[in-house]
Amino acid sequence: MNVNLAERAHNHNWKLDPIVRSLLDTDFYKLLMLQFIWRNFADVHVTSETTNRTAQVRLAEHIPAAALVEQMEHVRQLRFRKSELIWLAGNTFYGTRSIFEPAFLDWLEHGFRLSDYEVVEHDGQLVMCFSGLWTEVTMWEIYGLALMSEMKTRAALGRLSELELDVLYARAKTRLWDKIEKLRRVPGVRISEFGTRRRHSFLWQEYVVQAMRAGLGESMSGTSNTYLAYKHDLEAMGTNAHELPMALAALANSDEELHASQYRVLELWQKSYGGELLVMLPDTFGTTQFLQGAPDWVADWTGQRCDSKDPFVTGDEYIAWLMSRGRDARRKRLIASDGLDVDEIIALHEYFSGRIRFSAGWGTLLTNDFRECHPRGEHDFDPISLVCKVMTVEGRPAVKLSDNAHKATGPEKEIERYRRVFGSVAVEGAAVVV
Known part of the structure; x- marks a missing residue:
């Protein structure tokens, strides 16, 4: 907690202070998904690439492509440390010990590698493109997004004087404390930090996590x-993401297989993890159609994460669906994780109190909320919406429909086909901010 952020920012030397300093510097769900892919789809080839949905911020004008490549090459040279693998092997995650099997951990130590990549400039943007075995490509997502986000930050920091850096971080710390103070007054609120992919910087994310832990305790x-x-003896949080149903859908050989793929991925996940880690993410092709067509056993899963639909609406929908299937929603979990900030977290907690076990996955607006903190009133540190999505699977296009049409990805003709197969209506949701 005693890190002088302004001084470190002023004296950045990437070889001493790299952006990604460990292969564990990723979302926990990526490791769980990697083991799932390694176990079930080791020979599948994919491509993925990054997109800056905040198109008015022209990243190629702020980040030298050669510097980005240098950082990426540093990541490719990293290896899992013995102490990290021992921690993965021996730690208890979600109350379950030995969630990572020995053969997978041995592969992480001796066989894991990151795929080849290409960095291209297009219309003022830098785009990272990845191609190879799915096991080699999938981990690039978080590393790549964290690199791009922090390089944008470092470019902006380099334009500030030492005094201005002090002002910037003083304002950001005050904003963080104000949010913590609001949450401290809410009994029973539950927060998980989800902000790696679009963080201001690694050092700031670490500061935020320590401040949240000190200020909120068990919340x-x-x-x-x-x-x-x-590093800090905290619970590692996360289960799975849209990448899995997108890939299995792309592998389907008929419209019938395509529609069934959204449940097949849950069957495989449940089998792979012995009935643990059962939090579903049903919005890949539309939440409503997913719930309407779900087999009864899906209602036995632990909970649901909502990522692209109004969380008040989707939470009510999930509770009503559980009741229609004869399940007690009060024993289930609802996790909201889309662009949350403190006031919405508190409102959601109060709205669902006593109805379902609500928790918040708090991302960009926790680890990268420097809005209005710039000492000259500029917007250089405002967060942007960076994503990295699977594009093809064995040469076939991958599609995500989402509950918010702004988040749909894939070729337009395939999106139309998927909407027909899934019966999912395009809904013009909220504008994507983060």
């Missing part, structure tokens, strides 16, 4: 950042 459930969980 701070943990962090999705595996390295910070390892």
Whole structure:
């Protein structure tokens, strides 16, 4: 907690202070998904690439492509440390010990590698493109997004004087404390830090996690950042993401297989993890159609994460669906994780209190909220919406429909086909901010 952020920012030397300093510096769900892919789809080839949905911020004008490549090459040279693998092997995650099997951990130590990549400039943006075995490509997502986000930050920091850096971080710390103070007055609120992919910087994320832990105590459930969980003895949080249903859908050989793929991925996940880690993410092709067509056993899963639909609406929908299937919603978990900030977290907690076990996955607006903190009133530190999505699977296009049409990805003709197969209506949701 005694890190002088302004001084470190003023004296950045990337070889001493790299952006990604450990292969554990990723969301915990990526490791769980990697083991799932390694076990079930080891020979599948994919491509993925990054997109800056905040198109007015022209990243190529702020980040030298050569400097980005240098950082990426540093990441490719990293290896899992013996102490990190021992921690993964021996730690208890979600109350379960030995969630990572010995053969997988041995592969992490001796066989894991990151795929080849290409950095291209297009219309003022830098785009990272990855291609190779799915096991080699998938981990690039968080590393790549964290690199791009922090390089944008470092470019802006380099334009400030030492005094201005002091002012910037003083304002950001005050804002963080104000948020913590609001949450401290809310009994029973549960927060997990989900901000790795679009963080201001690694050092700031670490500061935020420590401040949240000190200020909120047990209300701070943990962090999705595996390295910070390892380093600071916190719970590592996360299960799976849209990438899995997108890939299995792309592998389907008929419309019938395509529609069934959203449940097949849950079957495989449940089998792979022995009935643990059962939090579903049903919005890949539309939440409503997913719930309407779900087999009854899906209602036995632990809970649901909502990521692209109004969380008040989707929470009510999930509770009503559980009741229609004869399940007690009060024993289930609802996790909101889309662009949350403190006031919405408190409102959601109060709205669902006593109805379902609500918790918040707090991301960008926790670890990168420097809005209005710039000492000259500029917007250089405002967060942007960076994503990295799977594009093809065995040469076939991958599609995400989402509950928010702004978040749909894939070729337009395939999106139309998927909407027909899934019966999912395009809903013009909220503008994507983060």
